[in-house]
Amino acid sequence: MKISIFGLGYVGVVTAACLARDGHHVVGVDLNPDKVSLIARGESPIIEPGLKELLQYGVQSNRIEATVDAEAAVINSDMSLISVGTPPMERGEPDLSYVISVCKDIALAIKKKGSSHVVMIRSTVPPGTLKRCQELMEDVCGQDSVHVAFNPEFLREGSAIRDYDCPPYTIIGTESAIAEQAVRDLYAKVEGKVMVVEPEVAEMVKYVANTWHATKVSFANEIGRLAKAFNVDGREIMNIIVQDEKLNVSPVYMRPGFAYGGSCLPKDLGALLYFARAKDLFVPMLNALPATNNLQIDLAARKILGYGVKKIAIFGLAFKANTDDLRESPTVPLVKRLLGEGCEVKIYDPAVNETQLMGTNLTYIQQHLPHFANLLVTNPEEALADSDLVVATHRTPEFQQLLQQLPETTKIFDLVGVFDHAPAVPQYEGLAW
Numbered sequence: 001m002k003i004s005i006f007g008l009g010y011v012g013v014v015t016a017a018c019l020a021r022d023g024h025h026v027v028g029v030d031l032n033p034d035k036v037s038l039i040a041r042g043e044s045p046i047i048e049p050g051l052k053e054l055l056q057y058g059v060q061s062n063r064i065e066a067t068v069d070a071e072a073a074v075i076n077s078d079m080s081l082i083s084v085g086t087p088p089m090e091r092g093e094p095d096l097s098y099v100i101s102v103c104k105d106i107a108l109a110i111k112k113k114g115s116s117h118v119v120m121i122r123s124t125v126p127p128g129t130l131k132r133c134q135e136l137m138e139d140v141c142g143q144d145s146v147h148v149a150f151n152p153e154f155l156r157e158g159s160a161i162r163d164y165d166c167p168p169y170t171i172i173g174t175e176s177a178i179a180e181q182a183v184r185d186l187y188a189k190v191e192g193k194v195m196v197v198e199p200e201v202a203e204m205v206k207y208v209a210n211t212w213h214a215t216k217v218s219f220a221n222e223i224g225r226l227a228k229a230f231n232v233d234g235r236e237i238m239n240i241i242v243q244d245e246k247l248n249v250s251p252v253y254m255r256p257g258f259a260y261g262g263s264c265l266p267k268d269l270g271a272l273l274y275f276a277r278a279k280d281l282f283v284p285m286l287n288a289l290p291a292t293n294n295l296q297i298d299l300a301a302r303k304i305l306g307y308g309v310k311k312i313a314i315f316g317l318a319f320k321a322n323t324d325d326l327r328e329s330p331t332v333p334l335v336k337r338l339l340g341e342g343c344e345v346k347i348y349d350p351a352v353n354e355t356q357l358m359g360t361n362l363t364y365i366q367q368h369l370p371h372f373a374n375l376l377v378t379n380p381e382e383a384l385a386d387s388d389l390v391v392a393t394h395r396t397p398e399f400q401q402l403l404q405q406l407p408e409t410t411k412i413f414d415l416v417g418v419f420d421h422a423p424a425v426p427q428y429e430g431l432a433w
């Protein structure tokens with residue numbers, strides 16, 4: 001393929017070198033004439049293992065050119081990749097002016113070229129940017145002339161070529177079959193799974209991936225500080241933690257949904273936070289966990305109250321499905337708040353039987369929801385009778401089936417994602433999706 005790459009920074013220059021190695025013809029475009037002449041001579045503007053050799057090879061085999069002439073680059077290519085910078089402005093907002101300016105240049109050139117062109121944004125941009133750029137370009141060169149996709153880059157400086165060749169996956173954010181096929185052809189030699197998603201999803205994934213990396217580094221560092229205060233080597237702790245791929249480094253606990261609870265997580269996090277305070281250690285990230293968890297309960301309560309209905313059925317009271325453990329269940333303070341606001345609540349939880357509760361479990365619920373026995377019903381029909389709203393707090397096949405059979409007049413508020421794909425009906429709402 002003939003490809004023009006706009007922005008010859010870390011991403012652009014590595015991509016240019018790898019695409020040329022894989023047999024494509026690349027024209028690199030940058031505003032900086034010094035970078036352009038370096039690359040045109042086969043010299044690397046950045047230090048990156050293996051890049052110098054690939055660039056030299058690309059230029060010698062006439063598969064890499066570099067220019068400051070955007071128009072000529074578009075006219076002589078089938079597809080343009082945009083990898084210009086999106087640096088932060090004063091308040092953290094990304095500066096999209098370079099991306100917008102390149103899109104305008106490309107659109108004007110497409111108009112001159114007179115045939116259709118694929119444009120792929122690779123710079124990290126907020127959700128909605130691809131659509132904004134598409135509209136902007138279509139206004140200049142017409143609707144059928146430009147096919148757009150967003151393709152986030154996951155390479156890390158220092159191992160960029162290896163990361164290019166073995167990415168975790170290739171994500172194509174597009175609604176255009178032509179753009180999708182062009183991206184697939186472009187990466188035909190790259191390993192790994194390809195996922196085609198909505199542009200906004202692809203755009204957001206990149207921010208979330210980097211935020212997750214920052215979260216992991218900060219978590220490991222806070223654990224390191226705590227461990228050292230106990231004369232324990234935090235590196236050994238984290239080394240053991242990451243070897244559990246069932247619960248620790250896995251999709252478990254990684255779905256947006258309701259608050260955590262139960263007899264262990266709040267208690268053990270609370271203990272660690274106590275030790276940190278006792279040892280005068282600052283662990284702001286760990287300290288923030290109870291606060292953000294309570295916010296999720298508060299959000300659920302405010303949204304439920306926002307329905308303006310009085311009669312509410314709650315499906316699930318225990319802290320998770322298939323247990324009758326009510327200790328620190330986030331649904332308990334939620335129900336308490338709804339009762340306090342004058343709502344009539346009926347609770348159906350197939351695993352919770354008042355007569356069988358005992359020990360600390362019974363004491364907890366008696367202390368926190370003393371009249372809970374009056375709220376519990378033994379079958380879903382009883383909970384649903386006269387209820388205007390059903391709130392699901394467990395993700396079970398039984399609840400899924402029950403919610404599917406509800407009349408249209410009953411609203412559903414789903415705290416946990418009972419459905420993998422939310423039903424597109426007006427009476428359904430998810431807590432945070």
Ligand SMILES: NC(=O)c1ccc[n+]([C@@H]2O[C@H](COP(=O)([O-])OP(=O)(O)OC[C@H]3O[C@@H](n4cnc5c(N)ncnc54)[C@H](O)[C@@H]3O)[C@@H](O)[C@H]2O)c1
Nearest residue numbers: 007008009010011029030031083084085086098123124153
């Ligand atoms: N650096 C990384 O490891 C990395 C990894 C993944 C994604 N990203 C994202 O990719 C994008 C690029 O990052 P980078 O580190 O390569 O940036 P960079 O700052 O190294 O390079 C950007 C280049 O774009 C050029 N440019 C600006 N306006 C231009 C225009 N109108 N026409 C042509 N060229 C123009 C600049 O002169 C510069 O050479 C950013 O959005 C970044 O967040 C970076």
